[in-house]
Amino acid sequence: MRYIHTGGGRPRYFYSDISVLNSSQIQILHHIFRHVNIPANAKWKQNGVTIAGGNGDGNTVDKLSSPYGLFVDDDQTVVIADYRNHRIVQWKNGNTTNGQVVAGDKVKGSGLHQLNFPTDVLIDNETDSLIICDYVNRRVVRWSRRSGTTKGEILINNINCYGLSMDEQRYLYVSDDGKHEVRRYQLGEKNGTLVVGGNGQGDGLNQLNEPTYLFVDRQQTVYVSDGNNIRVMKWNTGAKEGIVVAGGQGEGSALTHLYRPLGLFVDALGTLYVADHGNDRVMRWPQGDTKQGAVIVGGNGYGAEANQFSNPWGLSFDRHGNLYVADTNNNRVQRFSIE
Known part of the structure; x- marks a missing residue:
């Protein structure tokens, strides 16, 4: 079963700045990696605010059609993989009326000016570009953010790319839900280095079963949503097998369970x-506590109210600790303010 919406990291932050710790409790580390410092007892407002879409399913600039992965930049610009519209859209902070198409054409296709069901996107401010999982085209592409850009370039070809992340050394990590693995690439490299899985499809600690989204920390530890195994795995640098850090109990709604982590x-x-x-x-699992998580927003049934989701997909945080969630079947992105 693939998580493909026919009808979701891992947050990633990259920009040039010096190290600073401010009152928003956000620590900026190195040149391209932001470490978000959220208090252990943090709470978020339970009613989300729609900051993108929410006007029904459509392809005009005020609408989304199944938003999947998303990325929040330092200025709170949100970049969204607008899956069924075959495009990447950008919504500026403060403008909740209309987005801007920044990659992709009006129709799906395999041309360099087109995308075909994109699943994830990140911003690399070092090159002022977008890096995109162009899922059905089986490629990772890069689009310049400069005005007038009309097509992208292929970085990696022949890969069932679902999720992306980048570490502070600017290595790119890509999940392949066909080969059940995650590889690390230097930009410009075609083959990459296996870092997670690669031992066939399965539920062993050295295996994955259709991995989707991922996150990479400062130590190059890889966290990955192990889709059909209903768990989140943590792979330390150089490890031959992973550690289950959430789920792994089968599908369920108890706090010990997940049901399709994305x-x-x-x-x-x-x-x-x-x-x-x-x-x-959306659930929170403290480090070291793999037995039970806690619901931080949602969990109020399937629906379109401000405190509900209809199949959430991607998530991210801004530098203030506010939470952003792609509420896929409601065709909107919700922001939950930290209290």
């Missing part, structure tokens, strides 16, 4: 945040 984020304390797609909620 978007991921890990904060400075090592706390894991998961978009629990099938349970219409």
